[in-house]
Amino acid sequence: DTAVSQTPKYLVTQMGNDKSIKCEQNLGHDTMYWYKQDSKKFLKIMFSYNNKELIINETVPNRFSPKSPDKAHLNLHINSLELGDSAVYFCASSQPGLAKETQYFGPGTRLLVL
């Protein structure tokens, strides 16, 4: 009964490749997020979607493109991967107005770019 799931859990790839990370939530939430955790464990918002519409887009390179096919899914596609993209990427979801904006996180995807 995983609430927020991500695939894959680990991703090792070469520089220049294109890769996708998938996120699904079964909580019925309208809002989903992508966060990046760097090597120093600092967490920063990347994107937020509300009901399939982009509402937050922080200063992220345009090589990163989120896609939300429906409100239960928010996938992250990364083009032309660079060494600095190595990080842990967390997906999260919340329901506006419900449980006071509590965000539920997925287990993370550990991306290593060689």
Place this chain on the structure above:
Amino acid sequence: AQSVTQLGSHVSVSEGALVLLRCNYSSSVPPYLFWYVQYPNQGLQLLLKYTTGATLVKGINGFEAEFKKSETSFHLTKPSAHMSDAAEYFCAVTLSSGSARQLTFGSGTQLTVLP
């Protein structure tokens, strides 16, 4: 705009001792405040949150935190540390109004529990 400062990137306590992890915030509107815990190679788990009402909030695993508006603080405490409490702890803030509800995190505090 909002920000979070966690004082002390590493905290060590003996098993059975008091745990105190410090968090100060700034926010342009009344904040919602959260503490999350991250165990090695795992995701983020919500420990507790403050939104409105009682300023002393209790969470899971015996943790609690007190919202002090005058001090802009939301420190996390536990009376008696257990070995299983060793983890990374993150304080986070979000706005209580407006359309942008992303969490802004502190830099984290690594808690070590010594036998």
